Amino acid sequence: ETGVTQTPRHLVMGMTNKKSLKCEQHLGHNAMYWYKQSAKKPLELMFVYSLEERVENNSVPSRFSPECPNSSHLFLHLHTLQPEDSALYLCASSQDVRGVQPQHFGDGTRLSIL
């Protein structure tokens, strides 16, 4: 149990569908992150939130839309995805965004785009 829970664990969707990934952390952290993990590639940072405010967006296509309603919950809304978006999407949290404390990861959502 890492304290970071992601749902669903697996998701298969067509390119025209709209779906959302959910992340919840029970660690009392103030920062939350979305990463994309593709085969043969390093973890790619997508978004960073600090106290519900987006502080970083690493040139992610607009078909990915994050939402952070409070410091414990993070969503990633998906629409009109492409086959190359198939990957493992990982959520993480940390005490703050200063980068001097470890990030705690969920087990990810395995996304497959048909």
Next chain:
Amino acid sequence: GENVEQHPSTLSVQEGDSAVIKCTYSDSASNYFPWYKQELGKGPQLIIDIRSNVGEKKDQRIAVTLNKTAKHFSLHITETQPEDSAVYFCADAGKSTFGDGTTLTVKP
């Protein structure tokens, strides 16, 4: 450019042997370096970390060393066991950047 380089990409050792994974970083201001272990079907889990004010840290069979001058840090696993088999990632936490990962296989 890439902030963290990790080598090797794959490593196979015999049970009981030692394993060493090396990473280099580019920003001399970076000061916190965690290591993560990722097992199949799981997210990365923190196993050890090191801050720039120390040169070495040890926790049972795992240790991490840091050379600030050379800007590299290494993970050392001694007396390896089959359950150590996983993908290991180094990271520059200040930049949320990760190495490409090392797939470690420990043969019984």
